[in-house]
Amino acid sequence: MNKSLVGWVVAAVVVVAGVGYGLASRGKGEGTGGAAAPSSAASGAPVSVSTVRAQRRDYEVTLEATGSVTALNSVDIRPQVASTITQVHIKEGQFVKAGELLFTLDARTDEVNVAKAQAQLEKDLASLADAQRQLTRSKDLLAQNFVSQSAVDSSQTLVEGQQAVVSSDRAALAAAKVALGYNRIVAPGAGRAGAINVFPGSSVQPATSTLVTLTQIDPIAVGFNLPQRNLGEALRNLQSGRGVVTAVLPEGRGTLTGKLQFVDNNIDASSGTVKVKAVFDNRQQTLWPGAFVSVRLVVETLKDATVVPQASLIQGPRGNIVYVVDDGNKAVARPIVVVQAAGTEAVVTGVKPGERVVVDGRQNLRPGAPVAERAASGAAGKRPAAGAGAAASGASATSGVTP
DSSP states (O other): OHHHHHHHHHHHHHHHHHHHHHHHHHHHHHHHHHHHHHHHHTTOOOEEEEEEEOEEEEEEEEEEEEEEEEESOEEEEOOSSOEEEEEEOOOTTOEEOTTOEEEEEOOHHHHHHHHHHHHHHHHHHHHHHHHHHHHHHHHHHHHTTSSOHHHHHHHHHHHHHHHHHHHHHHHHHHHHHHHHHTTEEEOSSOEEEOOOOOOTTOEEOTTTOOOEEEEOOSSEEEEEEEEGGGHHHHHHHHHHTOOEEEEEOGGGOOEEEEEEEEEEEEEETTTTEEEEEEEEOOTTOOSOTTOEEEEEEEEEEEEEEEEEEGGGOEEETTEEEEEEEOTTSBEEEEEOEEEEEETTEEEEESSOTTOEEEEETGGGOOTTOBEEEEOOOTTTTOOOSTTOOBOOSSOOOOOOOOO
16 A cells, blocks of 8 residues: 555656656756747848838929819809790700700780880871971971961971880880890890700790700810818919819810810808819710819919828828938838828928838838838839829828837
8 A cells, every 4th residue: 555655756756847847948948949039130131121212303292183074154044025936946965055046936916016016106297207307397387477486386396206105116116126126035145055945936934934955065164162271372372374274084084185274263161171162174975064073272382392102201290201221221201291292202301302102012121120122112213193192291101110
């Protein structure tokens, strides 16, 4: 019994000793590996990066917005008299010129009224001629002392009264002709006819019947909103005539270039924006009233600006930096100030034109780290298409790496 107990005790001691030796060996190995890591980090292996040279050039600060296409002129054609349509002279979608005949109304009543007014005028003209002859005769008789002066005065009064009647007749005739003219409805300006809502035989009323809508297509306007902070630049561009606006057509159908024409006299307090309008040549009918398009307005040009890719910016706890590669192929952290940022580019201060700015691999860098350059990937550093929307001054956080 005692021999069995002793055997179990000896076995337990052997097991504990074996476990302790294993743990000690593992700790020693981990200690050796931990010491090797700093040794590897301190070995100075170059970090693979791609760079782009900072550029010095004029930089256009461009605002991008969504605009609504509006016609410069759009007129609802309505009759001025209650009548019946006798003829429609245009087709839906037809382009018409100013003064072109659109509709003819039933003019029989007005034609009769013109004839009556003409007849009345002729009758009163005859009476006036008779009164004038009587006045002439009375003056002759007065010269021969056959009649008194009062008879001449009566004849003179009759002539003047008849002249007034003739003037009234002429006015009535002119009014009848105006009413007759209302039966010919002509285009007040050039434009494209919309849907025609009447047909020959349709009864129309002045206040309620819209016969057709004429819309001017060329030139055409695009209205959009600008932030309040850009109002000064917009007004300067408007006054100088240099306000170039680009409309980007949907589905990649190209762009149109127009000019800033109007800046509203009031800022919308709810949105902090001001309404502006640009006018475009639209002979190809690429813009259509009511459509939405993207518009780009150059509000300012920064002369001799230093431009770097936005992808190179790093936002740290003490501000924005970029890494540049010096002549010894070492990484140097440069504090910068972002003046403008738009699309893939940023205008900064703190970097010299021509310096190599790190784009790819910047997250692996520390100040003074050796670098090995490789070809830049993608289109980093290339200028975006003209008219990229301008961001507010200050950098966007492109990386959370702390230098």
